[in-house]
Amino acid sequence: MRAFSRLLERLYFEPATSGKERLLLDYFATTPDPDRGFAVAIIADSLSLPNFKRGMVLELIRARTDPHLLAMSQDYVGELSETVAHLWPSALKERSVSANEDSTAEASEGRLPPLSDVVHNLRHKPKADLPAYVADLLDCMTSPERWALLKIGTGSLRIGVSARLLKQVLAKYGNQPVEQVETLWHGVDPPYEDLFAWLEGRADAPVVHEKLTYTPVMLAHPLEEKDHRLILPETYAAEWKYDGIRVQVVHSAIGRALFTRTADDISHTFPDVLEHLNFHAVLDGELLVLRGDDLGTFNDLQQRLGRKSPSSKLIKEYPAGIIAYDLLMLEGEDVRSQPYAARRALLQAALEHHQPAGIRMSPDLRYKDFAELESFRGSVDNASVIEGVMLKRRDSAYVAGRPTGPWYKWKINPKLVDAVLMYAQRGSGKRSSFYSDFTFGLWKGNELLPIGKAYFGFTDAELKELDKWVRHNTLQSFGPVREVRKDLVLEVAFDAVHRSTRHKSGYALRFPRISRIRWDKPAQDADRMDALEGLLT
Amino acid sequence: MSASSRDGGGFLGAEPTKSVCHEPRCRMTHPRDWIEVRKEGVFCKPGGFFIDPMHPAEIAVVTHGHADHARAGHGDVFATYETLAIMRARYGETHATIAEHPLTHGQAVDINGVKVSLHPAGHILGSSQARLEYNGATIVFSGDYKRRADPTCVPFEPVPCDVFVTEATFALPVFRHPPLEDEIVKLLTSLRQFPERCHLVGVYALGKCQRMMVAMRRAGYGETIYLHGAMVRLCELYRDFGIDLGPWDLVTPENAKTLAGKIVLCPPSALQDRWSRKLPDVLTVAASGWMRIRARAKQKGVELPLVVSDHADWDELLQTLSDVGAPEIWVTHGRDDALVYAAQQMGLKAQALHLIGYEDDSE
Numbered sequence: 001m002r003a004f005s006r007l008l009e010r011l012y013f014e015p016a017t018s019g020k021e022r023l024l025l026d027y028f029a030t031t032p033d034p035d036r037g038f039a040v041a042i043i044a045d046s047l048s049l050p051n052f053k054r055g056m057v058l059e060l061i062r063a064r065t066d067p068h069l070l071a072m073s074q075d076y077v078g079e080l081s082e083t084v085a086h087l088w089p090s091a092l093k094e095r096s097v098s099a100n101e102d103s104t105a106e107a108s109e110g111r112l113p114p115l116s117d118v119v120h121n122l123r124h125k126p127k128a129d130l131p132a133y134v135a136d137l138l139d140c141m142t143s144p145e146r147w148a149l150l151k152i153g154t155g156s157l158r159i160g161v162s163a164r165l166l167k168q169v170l171a172k173y174g175n176q177p178v179e180q181v182e183t184l185w186h187g188v189d190p191p192y193e194d195l196f197a198w199l200e201g202r203a204d205a206p207v208v209h210e211k212l213t214y215t216p217v218m219l220a221h222p223l224e225e226k227d228h229r230l231i232l233p234e235t236y237a238a239e240w241k242y243d244g245i246r247v248q249v250v251h252s253a254i255g256r257a258l259f260t261r262t263a264d265d266i267s268h269t270f271p272d273v274l275e276h277l278n279f280h281a282v283l284d285g286e287l288l289v290l291r292g293d294d295l296g297t298f299n300d301l302q303q304r305l306g307r308k309s310p311s312s313k314l315i316k317e318y319p320a321g322i323i324a325y326d327l328l329m330l331e332g333e334d335v336r337s338q339p340y341a342a343r344r345a346l347l348q349a350a351l352e353h354h355q356p357a358g359i360r361m362s363p364d365l366r367y368k369d370f371a372e373l374e375s376f377r378g379s380v381d382n383a384s385v386i387e388g389v390m391l392k393r394r395d396s397a398y399v400a401g402r403p404t405g406p407w408y409k410w411k412i413n414p415k416l417v418d419a420v421l422m423y424a425q426r427g428s429g430k431r432s433s434f435y436s437d438f439t440f441g442l443w444k445g446n447e448l449l450p451i452g453k454a455y456f457g458f459t460d461a462e463l464k465e466l467d468k469w470v471r472h473n474t475l476q477s478f479g480p481v482r483e484v485r486k487d488l489v490l491e492v493a494f495d496a497v498h499r500s501t502r503h504k505s506g507y508a509l510r511f512p513r514i515s516r517i518r519w520d521k522p523a524q525d526a527d528r529m530d531a532l533e534g535l536l537t
Numbered sequence: 538m539s540a541s542s543r544d545g546g547g548f549l550g551a552e553p554t555k556s557v558c559h560e561p562r563c564r565m566t567h568p569r570d571w572i573e574v575r576k577e578g579v580f581c582k583p584g585g586f587f588i589d590p591m592h593p594a595e596i597a598v599v600t601h602g603h604a605d606h607a608r609a610g611h612g613d614v615f616a617t618y619e620t621l622a623i624m625r626a627r628y629g630e631t632h633a634t635i636a637e638h639p640l641t642h643g644q645a646v647d648i649n650g651v652k653v654s655l656h657p658a659g660h661i662l663g664s665s666q667a668r669l670e671y672n673g674a675t676i677v678f679s680g681d682y683k684r685r686a687d688p689t690c691v692p693f694e695p696v697p698c699d700v701f702v703t704e705a706t707f708a709l710p711v712f713r714h715p716p717l718e719d720e721i722v723k724l725l726t727s728l729r730q731f732p733e734r735c736h737l738v739g740v741y742a743l744g745k746c747q748r749m750m751v752a753m754r755r756a757g758y759g760e761t762i763y764l765h766g767a768m769v770r771l772c773e774l775y776r777d778f779g780i781d782l783g784p785w786d787l788v789t790p791e792n793a794k795t796l797a798g799k800i801v802l803c804p805p806s807a808l809q810d811r812w813s814r815k816l817p818d819v820l821t822v823a824a825s826g827w828m829r830i831r832a833r834a835k836q837k838g839v840e841l842p843l844v845v846s847d848h849a850d851w852d853e854l855l856q857t858l859s860d861v862g863a864p865e866i867w868v869t870h871g872r873d874d875a876l877v878y879a880a881q882q883m884g885l886k887a888q889a890l891h892l893i894g895y896e897d898d899s900e
């Protein structure tokens with residue numbers, strides 16, 4: 001831990017990249033495993049210490065200092081970690097630290113546990129025990145050591161060493177090409193002992209096992225009006241957003257798997273899809289029913305969902321396939337750090353080379369300006385499979401989570417009908433005292449046919465009004481359900497409409513919600529069933 | 538804002554009227570009645586002299602040779618032999634317009650009925666505290682001081698008194714100076730790690746420079762240490778007082794290019810100026826108590842900050858208040874609010890004098 005603290009201290013003040021490189025090389029050469037590997041992990045920010053919080057540090061220092069002196073000190077120093085590092089009432093008088101310890105020898109670690117122990121404890125101590133553990137450590141540290149510990153814990157080193165620079169230094173340390181270090185990087189884990197063994201010529205390059213694990217996916221933000229100006233053809237690539245299920249298809253030396261966006265393994269439900277991927281890769285794409293060039297609707301896909309080991313008849317009737325739009329791994333190499341455009345080129349080349357049946361590239365939607373893109377989106381003719389447009393920055397890496405900026409989704413405007421409220425049902429949970437689930441229908445002749453049910457889209461105030469209206473307009477009750485007078489018109493929004501044999505009306509809506517309450521509109525002016533027929537594709 | 542800005546001087550303490558001890562037959566006069574803060578500095582009224590005046594004064598008692606305490610042009614100057622030698626070296630033989638009055642530590646002298654003596658402050662060569670006794674009351678002006686061992690000067694001695702006047706340069710609990718030896722190890726380690734870079738160390742020319750040199754020698758560094766011209770005279774003076782600084786040489790236009798891997802000492806102000814540009818691949822080092830604050834070190838472009846100070850740190854300030862045992866504390870310059878607060882927490886009477894002229898960054 002001491003050597004690492006000294007390293008951080010020097011890196012913090014060293015302005016030159018060459019100087020930082022020298023400091024890191026010296027540290028790697030003089031620090032044993034596994035400490036140096038944990039140091040690499042800390043600098044690369046690939047360790048997470050979820051229980052080490054700023055609030056815990058504040059509580060610890062407040063319990064040990066006069067509040068006025070703490071306030072004056074923090075005011076003077078500014079940053080909390082540094083204030084605490086300086087202020088911590090050390091049990092060890094700083095001046096009694098043995099001065100002549102050699103700065104590199106392992107022996108100098110004596111007073112403090114090795115970095116690897118500290119990391120282990122910070123990661124695995126029960127949350128309740130962590131404050132006492134941290135306090136004990138701080139007690140026997142000097143100020144720069146305390147600063148290092150607090151920085152490790154709160155995860156903001158600010159020492160000017162990027163992950164890229166770190167890999168360059170590692171490559172230099174082993175006299176290996178940086179590309180190879182980068183290739184191996186994502187297949188090795190802290191404390192990287194196999195990596196160092198290879199870099200020091202003591203072992204072959206570590207075998208990066210392609211694991212059948214789910215890799216967290218990258219998600220998009222909805223495109224808002226204010227973002228429209230950002231969308232330029234040279235910056236953002238466009239493609240359709242399909243109305244299927246987002247999946248990750250994995251094929252490596254040890255097997256194949258299909259995961260949903262939420263990491264559920266649905267391999268057994270789609271054995272045909274697993275067969276399709278005939279090369280080693282991790283693909284990101286949309287799961288759909290694919291009949292040759294025809295894309296099935298979500299309704300088609302629903303015939304396959306939830307059915308483990310489907311019959312060959314079902315598979316033949318509803319063959320599943322993938323519209324692939326991104327590539328995370330190819331032949332064992334992690335390509336997530338490459339820009340979107342480069343990943344797409346790799347994907348395109350791999351698909352052309354291996355010609356997998358049932359996997360197609362999501363086509364690039366070329367546009368010359370935003371207005372043209374808007375017109376594409378406005379004129380989608382197969383809205384049962386296309387639900388909008390995806391916009392992806394051409395230079396963006398594939399990162400887990402939902403970063404702001406690189407990916408946007410721009411959904412097609414919802415479809416609307418004016419329907420008549422027919423039944424209301426009590427909600428559940430905090431809404432259990434309200435009638436909050438509404439069944440609505442459209443006219444067919446003089447008869448209303450129910451087309452769907454919605455329980456969101458309105459505000460709490462509107463819910464209260466609806467509830468009140470239901471209570472005053474009840475015709476009869478069936479347990480929790482009330483049939484109401486056919487007098488209130490609801491504007492219902494939905495993403496798509498499909499034919500359905502399960503509904504009396506013959507149609508099913510996808511994502512219906514109440515967009516407006518048309519207190520003003522007479523019920524006889526509500527839409528007729530023909531309106532749905534027209535929205536069908 | 539400060540008492541010193543009032544014309545004609547200000548009385549110290551809450552009660553401006555003459556206060557006398559209430560013990561029967563005791564004629565003690567509280568120092569607040571005979572010490573005042575004037576714009577020239579702290580003035581002893583019955584003695585007619587200033588302590589460390591910032592402007593020429595008829596009679597001056599000077600605690601130590603740093604420029605913000607020792608100025609040229611006073612009439613009579615009372616100081617240690619060493620301090621007077623430093624003043625002569627800096628300002629010339631005639632810095633005192635009437636006479637020098639050299640004192641040894643502990644030796645008392647009467648100045649217009651006030652008994653004055655100097656006592657070691659442990660700050661730099663010759664540095665002293667000034668003890669003033671008048672009408673049975675004593676006040677000690679500690680000047681600048683530290684409590685760490687320093688082979689270049691006599692260690693601080695606590696002097697009992699009624700009022701103890703202290704500096705507060707590093708008076709916040711975030712200031713706890715690490716051992717000097719550890720900081721020297723940092724410097725020598727860096728020299729091994731970057732043997733092609735000239736290690737240019739910013740240090741005050743008087744005191745810090747010589748203390749660092751001695752500490753490097755003790756850590757086993759035997760090479761020639763190269764000096765900026767501003768350090769030379771003072772290093773010679775230290776040598777003349779018997780302090781062995783080991784081999785040193787002046788940086789010249791001729792040898793400058795050859796100083797890769799060497800240690801060069803210069804005043805802090807020379808770190809970034811034209812002078813340093815002739816040195817090869819400079820690694821900027823600074824030795825100062827302020828280097829503890831990261832932002833401060835970074836802002837000055839320091840690559841290797843060494844936390845080395847000739848002032849007392851927080852623990853030492855509090856330790857000193859308790860060692861001296863005075864019931865009343867006056868605080869001259871620095872972070873006086875924190876020290877006044879802490880002294881009051883210790884049950885002492887404490888107030889800030891708000892002296893101006895002694896700056897944070899000065900010696």
Ligand SMILES: [Zn+2]
Pocket residue numbers: 603605606681895899900
């Ligand atoms: Zn001073």
Ligand SMILES: [Zn+2]
Pocket residue numbers: 601603606660681900
């Ligand atoms: Zn001084």
